[in-house]
Amino acid sequence: MADTFHGYKTDLLVSIKNLGRSIVGNDDLYDAAQEYTDPTIGGGIFGPALITKDCTICVTPPARDSAAPATEAEPVDPEVTTEDPWADYTLVDLRDLMRQHEIAVPHALSYGKAIAALDEAGVKPEK
Numbered sequence: 001m002a003d004t005f006h007g008y009k010t011d012l013l014v015s016i017k018n019l020g021r022s023i024v025g026n027d028d029l030y031d032a033a034q035e036y037t038d039p040t041i042g043g044g045i046f047g048p049a050l051i052t053k054d055c056t057i058c059v060t061p062p063a064r065d066s067a068a069p070a071t072e073a074e075p076v077d078p079e080v081t082t083e084d085p086w087a088d089y090t091l092v093d094l095r096d097l098m099r100q101h102e103i104a105v106p107h108a109l110s111y112g113k114a115i116a117a118l119d120e121a122g123v124k125p126e127k
Helices: 010-015 027-037 091-100 111-120
Strands: none
Touching: 010 027, 091 111
16 A cells, blocks of 8 residues: 555554654554654655645655755746735734724634735725
């Protein structure tokens, strides 16, 4: 099976990686979980697949002894801005802006909810 490591399911190994040996109660299982998830000994390389532009790309880490080839950065078009226009605002700033534009402020306000309410009301960032 491809989703096993030392006879244990990989989901199980990942789920118990932060538990102590005495909590797991099985030395072989604990050691397998640590080996599978510890990046210093070759395990735990899960992050790169989560940050690729295309989730169907299979990401494999380079061999330990080989250096990754240098790649040139793509030129950035100065007129295209991908920066978040709300990045300079704190949650308090957003709340004050909502009050200034007479938008109802919910009791449990999050950054995302505040931006959505401001966008819905047609308010644009001023900073």
